[in-house]
Amino acid sequence: MRTYPNTAALMQRGTEFLGCETAILCGAMSWVSERNLVAAISNAGGFGVIACGAMTPELLDAEIAATKALTAKPFGVNLITMHPALFDLIAVCRKHGVTHVVLAGGIPPKGSVEAIKADDSGIKVICFAPTLALAKKLLRSGADALVIEGMEAGGHIGPVSTSVLAQEILPELAAEHLIFVAGGIGRGEAIASYLEMGAAGVQLGTRFACATESIAHPDFKKAFFRASARDAIASVQVDPRLPVIPVRALKNKGTEEFTAKQREIAAKLDAGDVDMAAAQLEVEHFWAGALRRAVIDGDVESGSVMAGQSVGMVRCEEPVSAIITELMTQCEAALTR
Ligand SMILES: Cc1cc2nc3c(=O)[nH]c(=O)nc-3n(C[C@H](O)[C@H](O)[C@H](O)COP(=O)(O)O)c2cc1C
Numbered sequence: 001m002r003t004y005p006n007t008a009a010l011m012q013r014g015t016e017f018l019g020c021e022t023a024i025l026c027g028a029m030s031w032v033s034e035r036n037l038v039a040a041i042s043n044a045g046g047f048g049v050i051a052c053g054a055m056t057p058e059l060l061d062a063e064i065a066a067t068k069a070l071t072a073k074p075f076g077v078n079l080i081t082m083h084p085a086l087f088d089l090i091a092v093c094r095k096h097g098v099t100h101v102v103l104a105g106g107i108p109p110k111g112s113v114e115a116i117k118a119d120d121s122g123i124k125v126i127c128f129a130p131t132l133a134l135a136k137k138l139l140r141s142g143a144d145a146l147v148i149e150g151m152e153a154g155g156h157i158g159p160v161s162t163s164v165l166a167q168e169i170l171p172e173l174a175a176e177h178l179i180f181v182a183g184g185i186g187r188g189e190a191i192a193s194y195l196e197m198g199a200a201g202v203q204l205g206t207r208f209a210c211a212t213e214s215i216a217h218p219d220f221k222k223a224f225f226r227a228s229a230r231d232a233i234a235s236v237q238v239d240p241r242l243p244v245i246p247v248r249a250l251k252n253k254g255t256e257e258f259t260a261k262q263r264e265i266a267a268k269l270d271a272g273d274v275d276m277a278a279a280q281l282e283v284e285h286f287w288a289g290a291l292r293r294a295v296i297d298g299d300v301e302s303g304s305v306m307a308g309q310s311v312g313m314v315r316c317e318e319p320v321s322a323i324i325t326e327l328m329t330q331c332e333a334a335l336t337r
Contacts, residue, residue, distance in 0.1 A: 004328045006335035007195070014201030017124065017145060017178050019074040019099060021045035022328060023201025024191070026208045026320075027147075027182055028052075028078030028102065029155065029306070031295040032216050035063060037320070039070030040213035044321040049076040049102055057088040064096045076100035076126070081108050090115045094123065102126040102147070105156070107134070113142040126180075130158045132168050135179075145178035147203050152184025154206045154308035157234060157248050166197055174198030186310030188330025195331070206232075206308035207327075212319045217298030221317060223250055223305050228312040238262035241269065241276065242283045250305040254290060257302070261286055 007022075008015070014023025026033065026041040028051035038048030050067060052060050060077070067075060077098050079089050082105055090112065093101050101116050101123055108127060116123050127143040129135035135146055148169050150162025162183035173179055174197065181194040182203035191202050208214070210221040233251045235258060237244035242262055249255065262283060269279045287304055294303030 004332040007328055007331045010195040011201055013178060018047045020047045025203040027203045027205040029205050029209055031292050032209050032214055035066040035070055037214045038067050038075050040320040042071045042073035042075045044324050046324050049078050052077060052079050052089060057085055057092050060089055061092045074099045076102050078102040078104050080105040087115055094121055100124045104128055135169055135173060139177055147180045147182050150183030152309040153182055154248050154306045157246050166194055170197045184309050186313030188327040189334040191331045192334035206310045207314060210314055210317055212317050216295050219298035219300050220295050223300040224311055224314050225316060229309040232307045232309050232311050239266040242280055248308060250307050252301055254302040258286055
């Protein structure tokens with residue numbers, strides 16, 4: 001077994017917190033982060049996280065059980081805060097003795113952190129912090145660790161880059177708190193730099209999405225291997241009346257049609273053919289099911305091929321263990337220099 005003494009020293013707080021060998025989380029990716037990829041990440045010494053997404057409590061129950069059958073190592077479960085059955089999903093995690101719950105998609109609703117931690121469950125809560133002020137608030141409200149994710153990332157994104165968030169948040173909070181950095185990380189040298197700034201570890205998504213163990217459709221993987229950084233674009237809001245939560249994905253027919261669709265809906269709004277609520281709902285519904293279509297069905301033309309800017313560094317299918325070894329080797333070399 002290879003050792004990475006400099007990296008291990010800087011990752012120590014992160015590995016102790018996560019209960020794994022390397023403080024590299026594979027961020028939850030809806031449809032991609034299911035039992036196979038999650039177990040592979042944790043078995044390779046990283047920290048896998050199940051993406052609950054829109055799963056029902058019954059489906060999550062089955063997914064956790066299936067993941068436990070594939071790994072004895074710890075893994076987390078990512079819950080979206082606006083899920084209508086959030087508290088039932090929390091109960092499922094508690095029932096299974098899940099060690100870490102990640103709350104994503106906004107500020108955790110009142111009582112959710114308390115529900116996870118009730119009766120001294122010992123479950124660790126990880127939250128996403130979009131700004132320094134919110135980071136402090138989340139830590140005060142019981143978050144045990146934070147992920148700061150920049151706009152280079154794949155999936156839903158905020159407006160600020162990883163490098164700026166890291167400079168704003170790490171010097172202020174990283175000595176006292178566990179902060180994991182995400183967004184745009186494709187190589188170990190970048191991991192080294194964030195560890196040196198005080199991060200307890202890192203979270204990657206794009207780099208792991210097409211691992212051998214990922215169940216993503218072969219055409220989804222091919223789209224990743226062909227793409228460069230500039231192909232992973234953030235969705236654009238066309239009309240100030242019709243809000244769009246930006247998502248970074250590979251540009252395709254779907255992303256072009258989305259722009260056209262927004263113009264069409266705005267025109268209908270101007271003409272008084274639809275009311276505001278109906279128009280906003282139509283925009284919101286455009287991408288419904290689109291990630292599943294891309295990941296599972298391989299529809300990379302009209303589906304949503306969510307990918308971060310590090311997609312250009314994803315060249316071929318590799319086992320998770322090879323990816324983690326490469327990242328750790330690069331990180332160690334950088335820290336040793
Ligand atoms: C295909 C895809 C799906 C994602 N789905 C989710 C999700 O369901 N929940 C979530 O919190 N983050 C999601 N993310 C974000 C990842 O968890 C991770 O934070 C991000 O990919 C890290 O940045 P990187 O892509 O630059 O490595 C997704 C990312 C990708 C690429």
